[in-house]
Structure formats: C-alpha cells, structure tokens
Amino acid sequence: MTAAVETGLWQLDTTRSVIAVSHVTMWGMVTVKGEFRGVTGEGEVHADGTVSGSVALEAASLDTKHKKRDEHLRSADFFDVERHPTLVFAVRDATYRQNGTVEVKGRLTVRGVSRPQTATVKVTESSTDSIALTTEFTVDRDQFGMGWNRLGMMRGLTTVTATLRFTRASA
Structure with a gap:
C-alpha cells in the first residue's frame, strides 16, 4: 500500500x-439517516504492500432514531436480520494513489448477496500504532434484494459514510 502504513x-x-447510511426518500423531500452501532473489523498490511481485511456490521444495529422504521429495516423487506444478521465488506485489493487516497476494491455482502464494491479511502492519520480512514460511496440496494419501494418513495442510491480507526493488534 504505502510506507506510511x-x-x-x-x-x-x-x-x-x-x-x-443516508437515503433520500419521500420523492426527494426527506433524507433518512442512520448509524450502525455494532461494527467489528480487522486488517493486515502484508510485507509486499498488499492489504486484506474486512469490516462487519450487525444489521440489527442500524439506528435511525425512529423505532418503527428501524423495525421495518430489520424485516424481510430490507435487511432480513433473522436470516442475514451481518453485512460484510471484505477487502480484496488496495492501491495507493499519489493524492493521498487509496482505492480499495472488495466485496460487499448484504442479505447473502455479494457484489464487487470499490471505495476511495482517505488516510487521515497514520502512525506506527494507529491509522484513521474516511470514505464515502454509494450502494444500489436493489442489487442486494432490498427493492421495497411503496408508492415509489425510495428511489436512487444509498450513501455510506465511514470513519474507521484501526490500532495495531497485539502479537
């Protein structure tokens, strides 16, 4: 990846x-925002500069600050948490760019469906013991079987934003 990591x-x-996550609903008049409270992850930077790792989200931990909506998001119309409790982004490749960003290629798995996903990641902090990353990318929820759309209220892509801080794992 880079000598900085x-x-x-x-x-x-x-x-x-x-x-x-955020998604524009109600024919573009309302943006629904939520945060995943259950997040885990790990990674490895190999001696040859390659990177591997994953970030997992507990689907039931999505909190939009609206109990009834959160229950609906957990249902089979969306995340189907009883059958698919975890969303996973698995890193397959990372390429450092001269502008201080990293192009991360991986596989996003939601509801048991895996699709390629690329994200441009900014390294905002890097030391021998910690690294902080930020990214924003979009996901087409229809590709993961989450096409519920009453009266055409939910069109377009869902935006995912992440601030991730990793610390060196103990040997």
Missing part, C-alpha cells in the same frame, strides 16, 4: 469508528 495486523477500534 506499517505492515502487520490491525484491529478496528469500535469506540472510535462510525459507519452511517
């Missing part, structure tokens, strides 16, 4: 990491 094993600091 030390090789070795890295563990997601769940207390200092945030993964949120």
Whole structure:
C-alpha cells in the first residue's frame, strides 16, 4: 500500500469508528439517516504492500432514531436480520494513489448477496500504532434484494459514510 502504513495486523477500534447510511426518500423531500452501532473489523498490511481485511456490521444495529422504521429495516423487506444478521465488506485489493487516497476494491455482502464494491479511502492519520480512514460511496440496494419501494418513495442510491480507526493488534 504505502510506507506510511506499517505492515502487520490491525484491529478496528469500535469506540472510535462510525459507519452511517443516508437515503433520500419521500420523492426527494426527506433524507433518512442512520448509524450502525455494532461494527467489528480487522486488517493486515502484508510485507509486499498488499492489504486484506474486512469490516462487519450487525444489521440489527442500524439506528435511525425512529423505532418503527428501524423495525421495518430489520424485516424481510430490507435487511432480513433473522436470516442475514451481518453485512460484510471484505477487502480484496488496495492501491495507493499519489493524492493521498487509496482505492480499495472488495466485496460487499448484504442479505447473502455479494457484489464487487470499490471505495476511495482517505488516510487521515497514520502512525506506527494507529491509522484513521474516511470514505464515502454509494450502494444500489436493489442489487442486494432490498427493492421495497411503496408508492415509489425510495428511489436512487444509498450513501455510506465511514470513519474507521484501526490500532495495531497485539502479537
């Protein structure tokens, strides 16, 4: 990846990491926002510069600050948490760019459906013991079997934003 990120094993600091989603609904008049409270992850920067790892989200932990909506999002219309409790982004490749960003290619798995997903990640902090990353990308929920759309209220893409802090894993 880059010399700025030390090789070795890295563990997601769940207390200092945030993964949120937003989606425009009601024919473009309302933006629904939510945050996943249950997040885990790990990664490895190998000696040859390659990167592997994953971030997992507990689907039932999505909090939009609206109990009835959250219950609906947990249902079979959306995340179907009883059958698919976890969403996973698995890193397959990462390429450092000269502008200080990293192009991360991976597979996003939602509701048991895996699709390629690319994200441009900004390294906002890097030391021998911690690294902080930020990213924003969009997801087409229809590709994951979440096509529920009463009266055409939910069109378009869902935006995912993440601030992830990793710390060096103990040997």
